[in-house]
Structure formats: C-alpha cells, structure tokens
Amino acid sequence: MRGRSDERGRVLLDALLEGRCEPGLAARAASCLGLDEQGRYVVAVLREGGGGPAGAAMDADGLRLVRRRRGDREIVVVALGDREPAELVELLARRCPGPGGTGPVADGLAGLGTARRLAEVALLTCPPGTTGIVRLEERLPAALVVSQPELSALLVADVLGPLLALEAADRALLVRTLDAWLECGGSAGRAAGRLYCHRNTVLNRLRRLERLTSRSLSRPREMIEMTLALDAFRLTTARS
Structure with missing residues (x-):
C-alpha cells in the first residue's frame, strides 16, 4: 500500500x-x-x-x-x-x-x-x-x-553578420576581446591584463568590432544589441 x-x-x-x-x-x-x-x-x-x-x-x-x-x-x-x-x-x-x-x-x-x-x-x-x-x-x-530562437537568429544575422564572415580565428579573437572588456566593466586596461596584450590593442580590436557591426559600444542601446547578439551567437548557434 x-x-x-x-x-x-x-x-x-x-x-x-x-x-x-x-x-x-x-x-x-x-x-x-x-x-x-x-x-x-x-x-x-x-x-x-x-x-x-x-x-x-x-x-x-x-x-x-x-x-x-x-x-x-x-x-x-x-x-x-x-x-x-x-x-x-x-x-x-x-x-x-x-x-x-x-x-x-x-x-x-x-x-x-x-x-x-x-x-x-x-x-x-x-x-x-x-x-x-x-x-x-x-x-x-x-x-x-x-527563449526566442527565431528572433535570436535574426539578431545574430543583423548585428554580427559581417563579424561571422571573418576567418574563425579572427572572429574568435574579436569575440574574446569583447567578452573580456564586458567582464571587466568596460575597462580596456583590465581587459588587456586578462588578454595578455596592450591596452591600445584592446581598443583597436573594439573599434574594429564597432566598424564591422555598425554599432558603437559608447551608445547604451547599441551596446545592449551587441551583448544580446553575442549571447545569442554563443547559446543558440552552438546548439544548432
């Protein structure tokens, strides 16, 4: 029982x-x-x-x-x-x-x-x-x-399309730099220490990323788009 x-x-x-x-x-x-x-x-x-x-x-x-x-x-x-x-x-x-x-x-x-x-x-x-x-x-x-894979795919294509067209190693370098910069609270100096490179190298990579995405990391809304697109790329593309 x-x-x-x-x-x-x-x-x-x-x-x-x-x-x-x-x-x-x-x-x-x-x-x-x-x-x-x-x-x-x-x-x-x-x-x-x-x-x-x-x-x-x-x-x-x-x-x-x-x-x-x-x-x-x-x-x-x-x-x-x-x-x-x-x-x-x-x-x-x-x-x-x-x-x-x-x-x-x-x-x-x-x-x-x-x-x-x-x-x-x-x-x-x-x-x-x-x-x-x-x-x-x-x-x-x-x-x-x-939660929204279809919208996420559109976001990735719209924001990161030119970035994804790069060679894999080049793309990974820029993504890793953006990751480090975000994790360090937007400090290029601290990100440089984490990436074992010069502060100016970090800034140059970020400027290149801005040119590729046609978005500025100094504009809050555009930075949000970039960070969400980065999350979408890592979390949804990796499972497709």
Missing part, C-alpha cells in the same frame, strides 16, 4: 511539473508526498548525471526533495522552507558538477509547472561544455535570448 501511495504521489507530482491545474491536484499530491501544499519550493533541472550524488547530500542538509528523471534531465523539487534560494544553488554546486538551472521560488505546489519551465530556460543559458548551477534571476538577458 505504501508503494502504491508513493507511486501515486509521483504521478501527481509529474502532473504538477507539466503545468496541469486540475482542481485538488496540488492537495492530493501534498497528501501523498507528505509536502506542504502552500510551502516555498524551488525546482532545479540538471543535465543527465548532474544530480547523481546531490539527493542524499541535500537530505543530510535538512532539505526535503523529490527527484524525477525525464529523458536526459533530472528534475529536483526542493521544499525550501525558510532557506534562501542562493543556499540551494551553493549546495547543488558543491555536490554535483552541473550544468543545471533553477527557477524562481514557487509559492505552493500549484506553481511547480511554471517553476520547472523557467528552470529549463535557466539551464539553456549554460553554454555547451560548461558546468555549474545557475539561477534564472541572474541570467535574465540570456534567458530572453534562448
């Missing part, structure tokens, strides 16, 4: 994760799984193998969770209680390599469908070959990009 009850609870949980909103569904799932229907929950989505050792460790840290496998993904539903989402991300990162993503806190089991979908989007913001667990709230611009 206990086994049948557990299986029924998992079926009900799957229905919630799919976003179904039948009357009484959340209450039945809460009863079967021993969870608080109105509690605070976070959903993490991990690529295959990423969540292997995490379950027992999270139990040991006093967090209640339910794990579900879906294809090459593992979905972890965590009853957060009064803990902060950042604590969960740190816990996951210590015990599994990732990549993985978490969505915003869901107020109650009825919100698990939206939380799961947004955690999937967070996972998509992890470039291929990377590790780590990311929070959607920290990746919102990139999340917008991966």
Whole structure:
C-alpha cells in the first residue's frame, strides 16, 4: 500500500511539473508526498548525471526533495522552507558538477509547472561544455535570448553578420576581446591584463568590432544589441 501511495504521489507530482491545474491536484499530491501544499519550493533541472550524488547530500542538509528523471534531465523539487534560494544553488554546486538551472521560488505546489519551465530556460543559458548551477534571476538577458530562437537568429544575422564572415580565428579573437572588456566593466586596461596584450590593442580590436557591426559600444542601446547578439551567437548557434 505504501508503494502504491508513493507511486501515486509521483504521478501527481509529474502532473504538477507539466503545468496541469486540475482542481485538488496540488492537495492530493501534498497528501501523498507528505509536502506542504502552500510551502516555498524551488525546482532545479540538471543535465543527465548532474544530480547523481546531490539527493542524499541535500537530505543530510535538512532539505526535503523529490527527484524525477525525464529523458536526459533530472528534475529536483526542493521544499525550501525558510532557506534562501542562493543556499540551494551553493549546495547543488558543491555536490554535483552541473550544468543545471533553477527557477524562481514557487509559492505552493500549484506553481511547480511554471517553476520547472523557467528552470529549463535557466539551464539553456549554460553554454555547451560548461558546468555549474545557475539561477534564472541572474541570467535574465540570456534567458530572453534562448527563449526566442527565431528572433535570436535574426539578431545574430543583423548585428554580427559581417563579424561571422571573418576567418574563425579572427572572429574568435574579436569575440574574446569583447567578452573580456564586458567582464571587466568596460575597462580596456583590465581587459588587456586578462588578454595578455596592450591596452591600445584592446581598443583597436573594439573599434574594429564597432566598424564591422555598425554599432558603437559608447551608445547604451547599441551596446545592449551587441551583448544580446553575442549571447545569442554563443547559446543558440552552438546548439544548432
């Protein structure tokens, strides 16, 4: 009887994760799984193998969770209680390599469908070959990009078209320079230190990038276009 009850609870949980909103569904799932229907929950989505050792460790840290496998993904539903989402991300990162993503806190089991979908989007913001667990709230611009692949492709073609026509090594050099400049808060000097080159070399590369894209990094709107196009290029083109 206990086994049948557990299986029924998992079926009900799957229905919630799919976003179904039948009357009484959340209450039945809460009863079967021993969870608080109105509690605070976070959903993490991990690529295959990423969540292997995490379950027992999270139990040991006093967090209640339910794990579900879906294809090459593992979905972890965590009853957060009064803990902060950042604590969960740190816990996951210590015990599994990732990549993985978490969505915003869901107020109650009825919100698990939206939380799961947004955690999937967070996972998509992890470039291929990377590790780590990311929070959607920290990746919102990139999340917008991966959520709209057709628009992202248009953005890449419009903004980066001439850049993409360059030889691969030349293109990679300019992209790496822009990345370093952005990560260093727009400081050419700090970017030069990271790239092991002279500050003027960084500035020359950025000016060349501006000429190629017909956009200026000194104009906020145009810089936003360039950074979003760069995210789109890395996150959507790499998966095509």
